[in-house]
Amino acid sequence: MGDLDKARDHFHSSREVFRANGVRRGEGMALLSLGEHARLIGDFDAAVSMGSDAVQVFIEIDDAWSEAWGALPLAKSITELSRGREAAELLVRASRTFDGFKDRRSLAMSSDLLGDVHHQLGETATAADHWLYAAEIYESLGEDTLGEESRTKARRFE
Incomplete structure (x- = not known):
């Protein structure tokens, strides 16, 4: 709907709900969304940090597909930093x-x-x-x- 601030707030809230309930994959997906938000507003360092954290969650829960999925937005952000x-x-x-x-x-x-x-x-x-x-x-x-x-x-x- 174009309201990036509201979207960010929802992503933070969902991350907390997933974390509080021990739903690690959901927590990782919320982190990916927060990373994408950061990339959209040009905060590439934050995007890489959150994307890396998300991928780490997927590694910890042994979810190879989600790890690969998380690599896509993470790679976009890393590329923005000329890496x-x-x-x-x-x-x-x-x-x-x-x-x-x-x-x-x-x-x-x-x-x-x-x-x-x-x-x-x-x-x-x-x-x-x-x-x-x-x-x-x-x-x-x-x-x-x-x-x-x-x-x-x-x-x-x-």
Whole structure:
């Protein structure tokens, strides 16, 4: 609804409810939301801190899929701090996890983000390869709009 302050307050409240009731995965997801909020307002240090805390929760509860899911927004925030290599490592691990779970949509998302990271690193050929891979997956899932977005990014470097 566009009210970022109210959203942040709700994320904090939900985190406290999850924490008080011992629902660690919910606590981790609330931390991811707080991290995304911080990224949206340009506080990338806070975004990385909260995203890292969320991923740590998922590691502690042995939830590999959620750990990979948490790596996506964390990698975006890390990239904003010009730490592309670190972001790429997170995304490669996330991609392997999504592939292992046969989660093709999340695999496409992580591949698209890998393209963005490699583009920032000046590795345009590698970026294009990741974007094209993401496009192929999206299109195989019938998500043609997302596929075209990834293809458009790749075309800039043909």
